[in-house]
Amino acid sequence: MLAVTPLRQLVGFLPFIAVVLVIGIGQDLGDRIYGLLTGVLIVLLAGTLRWFTTRFRITGERVELRSGLLFRNARSVPRDRIRSVDVTAGLAHRLFRLSVVKIGTGERTDGGESRELTLDAISSVEADRVRHRLLAPTDAAQVESSGVTVAPAANELAALKWSWLRFAPLTTSSLVALGAVAGTFGQLIGDVGADAVDVGGVRERLTTAPLWLGLAVLAVLVLVVALVGSVLIFVESWWGFRLVREPGGTLRIRRGLLTTRSVSLEERRLRGIAVIEPPLLRVGRGARTVAVATGLGGRRGHGRGILLPPAPRSEAHRVSGTVLSECPSPTTATLLRHPPVALRRRLVRATMPVLVGSVALWVAPVPTWTGWATLGLLPVTVLLAVDAYRNLGHALTSRYLVTRYGAGARSTVALQRSGVIGWTVSQSLFQRWAGLVTVTATTAAGHGGYPVIDVPTADGLAIAERAVPGLLVPFLQHDAVAARTH
Amino acid sequence: MTAPGMQPATSEPLRLRPPRHRVSPRAITWWTTQAALEVVAVLAPLTVAIVVWAEARAWLIPITAVVVVIGLGYLLVMPRWRFRVHRWETTDDAVYTSAGWINQEWRVAPMSRIQTVDTERGPLQQLFGLATVTVTTASAAGALRLAGLDHAVADDLVEQLTETTQATPGDAT
Numbered sequence: 052m053l054a055v056t057p058l059r060q061l062v063g064f065l066p067f068i069a070v071v072l073v074i075g076i077g078q079d080l081g082d083r084i085y086g087l088l089t090g091v092l093i094v095l096l097a098g099t100l101r102w103f104t105t106r107f108r109i110t111g112e113r114v115e116l117r118s119g120l121l122f123r124n125a126r127s128v129p130r131d132r133i134r135s136v137d138v139t140a141g142l143a144h145r146l147f148r149l150s151v152v153k154i155g156t157g158e159r160t161d162g163g164e165s166r167e168l169t170l171d172a173i174s175s176v177e178a179d180r181v182r183h184r185l186l187a188p189t190d191a192a193q194v195e196s197s198g199v200t201v202a203p204a205a206n207e208l209a210a211l212k213w214s215w216l217r218f219a220p221l222t223t224s225s226l227v228a229l230g231a232v233a234g235t236f237g238q239l240i241g242d243v244g245a246d247a248v249d250v251g252g253v254r255e256r257l258t259t260a261p262l263w264l265g266l267a268v269l270a271v272l273v274l275v276v277a278l279v280g281s282v283l284i285f286v287e288s289w290w291g292f293r294l295v296r297e298p299g300g301t302l303r304i305r306r307g308l309l310t311t312r313s314v315s316l317e318e319r320r321l322r323g324i325a326v327i328e329p330p331l332l333r334v335g336r337g338a339r340t341v342a343v344a345t346g347l348g349g350r351r352g353h354g355r356g357i358l359l360p361p362a363p364r365s366e367a368h369r370v371s372g373t374v375l376s377e378c379p380s381p382t383t384a385t386l387l388r389h390p391p392v393a394l395r396r397r398l399v400r401a402t403m404p405v406l407v408g409s410v411a412l413w414v415a416p417v418p419t420w421t422g423w424a425t426l427g428l429l430p431v432t433v434l435l436a437v438d439a440y441r442n443l444g445h446a447l448t449s450r451y452l453v454t455r456y457g458a459g460a461r462s463t464v465a466l467q468r469s470g471v472i473g474w475t476v477s478q479s480l481f482q483r484w485a486g487l488v489t490v491t492a493t494t495a496a497g498h499g500g501y502p503v504i505d506v507p508t509a510d511g512l513a514i515a516e517r518a519v520p521g522l523l524v525p526f527l528q529h530d531a532v533a534a535r536t537h
Numbered sequence: 538m539t540a541p542g543m544q545p546a547t548s549e550p551l552r553l554r555p556p557r558h559r560v561s562p563r564a565i566t567w568w569t570t571q572a573a574l575e576v577v578a579v580l581a582p583l584t585v586a587i588v589v590w591a592e593a594r595a596w597l598i599p600i601t602a603v604v605v606v607i608g609l610g611y612l613l614v615m616p617r618w619r620f621r622v623h624r625w626e627t628t629d630d631a632v633y634t635s636a637g638w639i640n641q642e643w644r645v646a647p648m649s650r651i652q653t654v655d656t657e658r659g660p661l662q663q664l665f666g667l668a669t670v671t672v673t674t675a676s677a678a679g680a681l682r683l684a685g686l687d688h689a690v691a692d693d694l695v696e697q698l699t700e701t702t703q704a705t706p707g708d709a710t
Contacts, residue, residue, distance in 0.1 A: 345675070472646070472647065472650040472674050472675060472676055472679065473644065473645055473646040473647065473650060473674055473676060473679045474643075474644070474645045475642060475643070475644045475645075475678070475679065476553060476642065476643040476644075477637075477640065477641070477642040477643075478640070478641050478642070479639070479640040480639045480640065483641075491678070493646075493674065493676035493678050493679030494676055494679075495674070495675035495676055498677065498678065499676040499677030499678030499679060500676060500677075500678030500679060508550075508551070508552055509550050509551040509552065512551045512552065512553065513551055516551075521630075522630075522631060522645060522647055523553075523645060525628055525630075525631070525633075526553055526554060526556070526626075526631075526633050526643075526645065527551055527552070527553060527554065528551070528552050528553070528554045529550070529551060
C-alpha cells in the first residue's frame with residue numbers, strides 16, 4: 052500500500068499535472084516544477100501516513116481493521132459471519148505483487164448494500180494466507196500455520212477453452228465495447244471541437260457520398276468495434292480461468308489478464324445453480340452457469356455467483372452437475388410441460404397490445420402505414436410467446452426443485468429442496484380464470500425466490516408440498532366434491 | 538407428516554384453504570380512506586385545470602367524469618374485496634397469510650426461518666387503531682405482510698412470534 056495508493060492517486064492527478072506544466076500557476080517553469088514537487092510530496096506523505104495508520108488483525112473470533120489519523124475508523128467482522136473472501140489485483144497492485152482482499156459478510160444493510168471489509172494492498176502471499184485462514188473451518192487452525200501448502204489437493208472442475216471465445220460477441224460486452232468507443236469518440240469531438248473531424252475535406256466528401264454507403268460504412272464499423280471489443284473484454288476478464296474445489300469445501304474461481312480476480316464461495320452456502328441463456332448466447336447454443344448461494348449480497352452481488360465464462364450449453368450443464376456433485380446435473384432433468392392454457396395466455400398477451408395499438412393508430416389522425424407497421428410486429432411477439440411457453444417447465448428430483456422460464460432469454464434453475472424457506476403462491480385475475488397459479492419457492496440465496504410459472508393450481512400446490520414435505524400440508528384442502536360442483 | 542405430501546400431483550383437486558383469521562373490520566375504513574386520498578390526488582389537478590383552462594373544458598370534463606366513476610367504483614369495491622381476501626394464521630410451525638384483491642397471493646413461512654418481526658403504524662393506521670406486521674425471512678423475496686390488524690392483536694402476534702423464533706436455533710438461511 053505504501054507504493055500503490057500514492058501511485059494511483061498520482062495517476063489520477065496526471066491530467067492536472069500536465070495542465071499545470073503547460074499553462075502554469077507560477078510565472079516561470081522553475082516555480083511550476085517546485086509547486087508540483089510539493090504536491091507530489093504531499094500525496095506521498097498522505098499515502099505513507101495512511102499506511103502507518105492502517106492495521107488489520109485476525110483473531111480467533113474477529114477480523115479487525117483500523118485506519119485513519121484524524122478520522123479514526125475501526126471496523127470488525129465476526130469470523131462466523133464471513134461468507135466470502137475475494138482477492139483482486141489491478142495493474143498497479145500487480146506491479147508491486149500486492150492484492151486487495153474483500154471480506155464479505157453477505158449481511159444486507161438498509162440500503163440493500165452488503166457490508167464489506169476491504170484490506171487494500173497487502174502482499175499477494177499474505178492475501179492468499181488470509182484467504183485460506185478465513186475460509187478454513189475454524190477448528191482447523193493448524194492448517195494455516197503450515198502455510199499455503201494446501202493447494203495441491205485442489206480439484207479442478209473447469210478451465211478455459213479458447214474455443215469459447217466465439218461466444219464473446221454474443222454477450223453484452225459487445226454493447227459495452229460499442230458504448231465505450233462511442234463515448235470516447237464523442238468526448239474527443241467535444242474536447243477538440245467538431246472542426247477537427249473536418250480533416251482534408253472529409254466533411255465535403257461525406258456530404259456528397261451516397262447515403263447507403265455512409266450507412267454501410269457505419270454498420271461495418273459498428274460490427275468491427277463490437278467484435279474486437281467483446282473479444283478483448285472476454286480475454287481480459289477470463290484469461291486463465293479456472294474453477295477448482297478446494298479441500299474444506301470451497302469453490303474458487305480465478306481469472307483475469309490485467310486485473311486478476313479470485314472469488315471463493317463456500318459450498319455450504321450453495322443452495323442451487325442456474326443455467327442462464329441470454330437471447331444471443333442462446334442462438335449460439337451457449338450459456339452461463341451462476342451459483343445460487345447465500346451471502347453474495349443480493350442482486351448487487353449477482354456477478355459474484357458467476358461460475359463459468361459464456362460456454363457451450365453442454366459445458367454449462369456439466370459444470371452445474373460437478374459443482375452440485377450430482378450426475379447428471381439436475382438442470383438437465385426432464386421437465387414437465389405446462390398446460391396449453393399457459394400458451395393461450397401468452398398468445399393473448401402477445402397479440403392484444405399489438406392489435407389494440409394498430410387499431411388505435413388507424414383511428415387516430417396519423418398515416419395509416421403506422422398501423423400496418425405496428426401490425427408487422429405480430430409475428431415477432433407471437434414467436435416470443437410460443438418461445439416463452441416452450442421454455443416453461445418444472446421437475447422435482449430427489450434433492451432439487453428445477454424450474455425453467457423466460458421469453459427470449461431462458462433461465463433453468465435447480466434449487467435445493469432443503470434450501471427452500473417458504474412459499475408464495477400468486478394468482479392474477481386472468482390466472483384465476485385459467486385455473487393457473489405461479490408458485491414461488493423463496494430461498495435465502497440468489498434472487499430470493501424462484502418461480503414455477505403458470506401451473507394448474509392443484510399441480511403447483513402438490514409440487515410445493517412434495518418439495519418440502521409438511522410445510523404446506525396444514526393449509527391444503529383436498530376438496531374433490533367442491534371442485535366438481537363448481 | 539410427510540405421508541400426505543407424497544401423493545401424486547394430479548390425483549385430487551388440491552387447493553389452499555383460506556387462513557383462519559380475518560384482519561380487523563376497521564381495515565375497510567382504512568383502505569377506503571387511502572383509496573379516497575388517491576382518488577382526490579388525481580381529481581384535484583383535473584378540477585383546477587377545468588376552472589383555470591376554459592378552452593380545454595370540452596375534453597377535460599368527460600375525462601374527469603370517467604375518473605370520478607372509476608374512482609367511486611374503486612373506493613367501494615377494493616376495500617370490501619380486500620377484506621374478504623386478507624387473512625392470516627399462525628400454527629406452531631408456520632405463518633400463513635393471504636392478501637390482494639384482483640391479484641391474490643398466499644405466503645407461507647416456517648417459524649424456523651423467521652428472522653425479524655416488525656410492526657408499523659402509519660398516521661392513518663393509528664387513527665383507526667390498526668397496525669401492519671411484517672414477518673421477514675432470510676429471503677429477499679419472502680417477507681409476509683399482515684396489513685390492517687387490530688393494534689392489540691398485532692402486539693400479541695409480535696410477542697408470540699418473537700418468543701417462538703427466539704426458541705429456534707440456527708441462522709435461518
